[in-house]
Amino acid sequence: MPELPEVETTRRAILPAFTGRKVASITPLRQDIWASSQRPPSCPLTGGEIFRHGKTLILSFLPETTDGQGHPFSLLSRFGMSGRWDRRPRRAPRLPHTHLEILLPEEELVLAWSDPRRFGRLEVSPSPRESILLSDTGPDALDLDGPALREIFHPLTTPLRKALTDPALLSGIGNIYMAEILFDAGLSPFRPAGSLSLPEACRLSQSMHQILELAISVGGSTIHSYRQEDGSPGGYQRYHAVYGRxxxxxxxxGLPLQRATVEARSLYFCRFCQTRSYS
Ligand SMILES: [Zn+2]
Known part of the structure; x- marks a missing residue:
């Protein structure tokens, strides 16, 4: 499942082909993947900035006309289990599971959204602030420092493994990076999130930034369905200290790493390094 680094890698890859470029058309090919009834307008457009919040990518569009026709809007895409954006040559045959195409005529490219498992969602919104998809998500993981993280976790009795991957609390972290971040911070995944002291929350925040930023710098992790936007594998799985080990x-x-199955998901950790009393 794509997490924050994989979505950020996609953002950086498609930005040069999109921002400031003419958009000839946006063509939805499937109806049951939309979070609301609104669909993209058909007037001539220009690609604007691309933002990211957690695992949601936000493409902004500007009307090309100066006569007051059309309004800026955002196209939000939540990646789910298998959602992805690809650049494809305009004349190339459409690949299976393509649900939306954005035609960029200057580049002779199509920016295509595909999602074989269809747990992802698309939404057209006047601005990200008004989005349904973002209305139930917490702050982006990279926007949180130690004190902010402690404030969010303070009232919680849920374990750290669950709190870190709960998008309503903080946005962008799934099973892979949760395991890597908690190992890096030396914290047990079973420990109640509300029990963190301020220095521990600062250590957790520091690990979160270090792990996510390193993963972004090497193109994310290639796990299951995810590859980089250009089809090449991401490089972060070489750095996994616990996930899959x-x-x-x-x-x-030097002791053997553990795997526990919790709520049908694999949880990787070191029983010795991650505070034995809680695991
Ligand atoms: Zn260890």
Missing amino acids: EGLPCIRC
């Missing part, structure tokens, strides 16, 4: 020696203490 059950039974292998911990890079810090």
Whole structure:
């Protein structure tokens, strides 16, 4: 499942082909993937900035006409399990599971949204602030420092593994980066989120920034369905310290890493390095 680094990698990859470029058409090819009844307008457009909030990518569009026709709007895409944007040559045959196409005539390119499993969602909104998709999501993980993280976690009795991956609390982290961040911070995934002291919350925030920023710099992780926008694999899986490494020696203490199945998901951690009393 794409997480924050994979969505940010996509943002950076498609930005040069989109921002400031003419948009000839936006063609929805499927109806049941939209979060609301609003659809993209058909008037001539220009590609604007591309933003990201957690695992949601936000393409902004500007009306090309200066006669007051048309309004700026945003197209939001929540990646879900298998959503992705690809640049494809305009004349190339359409790939299966393509649900929306944006034609960029200057580049002779189509920017295509595909999502085989269809857990992702698209939305047209006058601005991200008015979006339905973002209305129930917490702040972006990279916008949080230690004190802000502690404030969010303070009232919670839920375990850290659950709090870190709850998009209503903070946005962008899934199973892979949760495991890597908690290992880096030396915190047990089973520990109640509300029990963190301020120094521990600062350590967790520092690990969150370091892990996510390193993952972005190498193009994200290639796990299951995710590859980079240009089809090449991301490089972060080489850096995984715990995820997918059950039974292998911990890079810090040398003891075998653990895998637990919790709520049908695999949880990887080091029983020794991540505060034994809670695991
Ligand atoms: Zn260890």
